[in-house]
Amino acid sequence: MDYKTILVALDDDPARAARLEAALALCRHFGAGLVGLTATGTRLEPFRGAGEEAGKYAARAAADLQRTIDENLATLQAAVASPDATLACRHVVVEAETGWALATEGRFADLILPPPLQAGDNAPALMAEEAEYALLNAGRPVLLVPAGAKLAPQAHVLVGWDGSQPAARAVSDALPLLAKASAVTVVVVAGDSGEDEQQAGGERLLQWLAAHGVTAWLRVQRGGQPGEVLLRLTQELNAGLLVAGGYGRSRLRERMLGGTTRTLVRQAGVPLLLSH
Template sequence: MPFKTLLTVTGADQGDDDLKLAAGLCEEINAHLSALVLVIAAPPAGGAYAEVVSPAWLAEREVEMEMLQKRTSAVSKMLSAIPVSTDLSSDYPEQSWADDVIGRRARYADLTIVGPEVLASQMLKEKIVAGALFSSGRPVLLVPKGARATLKPKHVLVAWDASLEAARAVRESLDILSRADEVRVVMVDPIEDERHHGDEPGADVATYLSRHGAKVTVERLPSSNHSIGEVLRQHAVDTSAELMVMGAYGHSRLRERIFGGVTRSMIENPGLPIIMAR
């Protein structure tokens, strides 16, 4: 299914680069741009000194709301000058439910764009990625600094581990994959059994993609004492991939936070544009 609505989220401290990136992607595929301006509310004061600092906290919230209004006005002006259809909303959620607010908004878009400015903002990045992946059922596109973003790539790498999440990412990206000149289905240390990759790892997903017109090559790579994330990033460089498609959070977020994981590694250091879904 082609992407017809792209969502971008911006905060009070961000500039317009991520907005321009999302607008460019919309123009490339003739899509609608939905923009959300978000300021996450400062947490309330607590402890024995709550009564003393409470007025300062209330004053801080007033400043934040003014920042939200000012940023929303600036974004509205910027959007009025771009050559694609747009809509604009704003919100001022508490930190604990900011990802839910983002997720509800992302349900009405096909793809949420996370550009370099947001990737540099730890809290906003985590809230947007978590909200889009866990509260919307929609994929995200991570675009790191210096990367060329396109939704019409010629060379695509699919990180395949036969999981439900990877299958969802492939399904969400079918329009892109079917139009690419080259799709490399890459597996790192694949397990050959019926509960994992089957007797011939990659054969089933390659057949599925081929029926949709994708030009598929299957590659099985050894990790050789490197992390899966490192292997995928290096192979993307070696094969001149313009986009990676992968499933996200095959393990719980808590497990990934404590022990690390491929998803967390890729969010922290994408290396190239990555579409993630779960």
């Protein structure tokens, strides 16, 4: 199965250009259609007793909103104008917050590209709220593209494998990219106990991938925090894409104690595909 519909958030953040470029690369590579999303946010009615000022406020808010919609549409059109004249593309406007809009529209897409956590953001959330909400509620994988990063569909892909349900879902969701990759490395970070079982699980994953025409290599790392190990190996192996399960344990536990998802989302310098 290939990706046939790519949903990309058009929010004006520092990573928008990289996100759009990645979405276009996927569309070209898989012959997919592109859907650009503008989420208007929740519009509040002005206080009816405010008189003339209420009308002025409503008019200004409507004008600002229309400018945002027009600017997003122009950005989308400019991105696909050349050399992608034949690229199927449409712009959807949803009167909702970005996270909710991505989750609901994303159910009719194959891959969602939300705004990533911005550098320097010290909020306690594991990732930008809209990306987190889309990951947990759309039932589709999300691809986080940091500002300045480039997605090459035929790059070396690093897969983090811990045998969990989210990890299994992520590998399945990433199959179209794994099939095109120049190399695939499955990384198992073995703990103090159960190392043989963890390695056996990695070997079984390689067999499953082989049945889908994907040749992969297994690398077992002993000790260390999984997130930090995956980030280090991504650099050492010059991988262009990192694939992992999102929230292998409860979100509250990761918020309080930290976790692999939190580390990857905040520090990955390459595109990161997550599934839950």
